[in-house]
Amino acid sequence: MVQVETKISSLFINGEWHDADSGQTDAVTNPATLQTITEVAYGGEFEAKRAIDAAKTAFTEWSEMSPRKRSRIMYKAHQLMLDDVDRLAEILTTEQGKPLKEAKGEIKGAANFLLWYAEEANRIYGEWIPSSQRRKRILVVPQPVGVVGAITPWNFPSSMITRKIGPALAAGCTVLLKPAPETPLSAIEIVKIFEKAGLPEGVLNLVTGDAKAIGEAMLSSRDVRLITFTGSTEVGKYLMRESADHVKKLSLELGGHAPIIVFEDADLDVAAKLTLGSKYRNAGQTCICANRVYVHESVREKFSQKLIEHVEALKVGDGSDPSTDIGPLINEQALEKVENHLNDAVSQGAEVVYGCSKWNGELDGHFYSPTVVTNVTDDMAVMNEETFGPLLPLQTFTDEDEAIAQANNTDYGLAAYIFSENLDRSLRVMERLEYGIVGVNDVFPATAEAPFGGIKQSGIGKEGGHHGIDEFVEQKYVSIGMHK
Template sequence: MALVETKISSLFINGEWAEADSGQTESVLNPANLETISEVAYGGESEANRAIQAAKEAFPEWSEMSPRKRSRILYKAHQLIYDNIDRLAEILTTEQGKPLKEARGEIKSAASFLLWYAEEANRVYGEWIPSSQNQKRILVVPQPVGVVGAITPWNFPSSMITRKIGPALAAGCTVVLKPAPETPLSAIELVKLFEEAGLPKGVLNLVTGDAEAIGQAMLKSKDVRLITFTGSTEVGKYLMRESAEHVKKVSLELGGHAPIIVFEDAELDVAAKLTLASKYRNAGQTCICANRVYVHESVQEKFSQKLMEHVEALSVGDGLDPSTDVGPLINKQALQKVDDHLNDAITRGAEVIHGGSKWDGGMKGYFYTPTVVKNVTNDMAVMNEETFGPLLPLQTFADEEEAIAEANNTDYGLAAYIFSENLDRSLRVMEKLEYGIVGVNDVFPATAEAPFGGIKQSGVGKEGGHHGIHEFVEQKYVSIGMNK
């Protein structure tokens, strides 16, 4: 039995599933074998505007519903995700490519955001501020922003959805969701589960299709009060500029260029294992994965040897194969970018110590071998741009100050990592790194209970933790005069 139908009514507007007005569809491909999985509706501006109108009309009732009632629906959706974890993971792997074991981890992560915000829905507190005047009382009342336009990426097509709509719904907002065109199937399945959980009509709407037209409808509408987006810095800047027309709120989680710093006092076995885990998870297609590795010159050889032991053991292949460690890249452009970065590095003097080529294994997919290069220099593209693929550059450093300077030498500021057994050094370096997220002997910092987000050109706002729900809330100040 097929996981999904060959053609799906993928527009969910005001509680009804529908096809595009034009009847047009687009194909969803499996990046491992380039076969068509399904056809989904190719919606556009008119469908997006109807979804926005449905969200607007649903907002008063949803926002006035007690937080406890909203939380019950989120609890139910959380449980439904767990009840369907195997099916959801297989759909995710089929359309996105990541190994099935990683897909299961992502589905669990997606569920965790709904559990967290089911609880946080009841904890959006206001304030009673002592007044400097006896005849006045001062209140701060938190209220939901309104209609939210949520634009999600293909690299984590399930968890990035719940990380946005979980806090939005918990706060009392209504949502229009536009998933990435490469991975709409995961979004469709999640929306079906919200529908089953009892979410009222119009509270959550889904529009697949023309990314530019749908995004433009969100930007042009005065009724969309907040745009939440995960994706490239270039697109994030565009959304920020266009949102200025109506002074919309924005929450942007953008590109990264994460450094890993391995100090001479690091536990090298742990550092090597976790560096590999960071770099090659999702074939290097994560915004917080290691993009540059700086190793103290005194431990370079030992670290490289330990790293290579792990890299050589990696298995490339179809994510549905349980033995696969590294699946395909998402598309041809992603594959070409990795190849371009590698060729640029080689031309400028880098040495390939593992991998270094495309791989098809007879499957026709977008595969690239896990690759490691050394002798890299700062003029190479791989040291200045986010590769978003399984290419790992190694560079040495002589002292702490040099490592910090090199790590901070970028416009990005999402995540950075330190490996050291010296607590004083770890705290000192952590404070000097210009990043929104710093991992100390830890490369998996994302979790529902903690704030996730970058600084500089890696974004604005936070997702996760109690901080995340406040992106979807406005603080209303109420001043009450009293007659004495």
């Protein structure tokens, strides 16, 4: 694996790398081995405030720079990222745990966001609206929001960064980035890429450390005009409440509880293979992964058999091993949640048909075997909460209306999936599902060119596509009177 320095200056403020004022550091741990990888700076309120000041100062020049010049820097960052895929993927796997092949895919996807928004920087169009009055002209002028506070998660520590800072920078905003404490190394590398690409000082700032203190600095500052966050619904609600004093804009991608509906007319081979890919990618630590599967009772046995055959072939282990399919969970708390959900289900009558244990390999990390349970009921925790681990519950249904009602019976509304070879049914069910993202015979909907985001308690706003840049733009209405 790639070699990392034993201690890293991880605060990037106004174009310079710093240690924390206090000298404090925080350990970064490999979840597969539980060994310390390195120490990074443990910054807090004062460092965050300096970063906000730097972003505010840099905003004028960056926002007034031509979109073409901004896009050139982003094009270069995109290429630098692609040129370094292997090393960046190794760093990601070391700190986060996902298999190396998945990490490489994430790095390429992260680079794609930079490419997409390098192009979108030149397409932020205004409007000239025909006036109802002869001597009035009406213009709508798009302008960047201002300083952005970006808070990113550990499960996709590269792509979630570029999905936020890509449109922010393209729109002309400046950024304070706070990555998850579990995975700061990927954030450091992305900032270094932008530094190498020629991004002006103060445009992108990075502060690692005390999540609460850094977040409160963003919330209390009148200069931070937008907070973009990916994480739990609980934290998203907190950000909404605390943003009220300054009426900040918010873009929130929150928790999910994705259902998969397998109809009797589905291609069961495709459905089983893709359900496996959705559930066990990143060890189930994905906000849009299958959290509950509803299978028509007439195909339950066939589908379950095909699914379990695929699950049995999965290899658990260190993500740095090219043959590994499932890496570790991020920490001990994640392991405990999977066990609690499983124990709750079994105590209420669920049947374990595969798995059901921590992985007892040669490594000391947070591993759990891929597990499948049947005979689940709606009152079990696994059917109501986001497990975020490799535990898959199967439940049957008898008709279309029942399946839709079961799928919609949640406060979450991020992603849902349908397997059917009937086009009429697919369109009909898609329209009735209360989710921001619906996959039809597809469980990998995330892509740079499409809007990504949920409804209900899964968030507000969209990331990706031309819609994603709208979050970082204010529309200024200009009314021009003509008096001659």
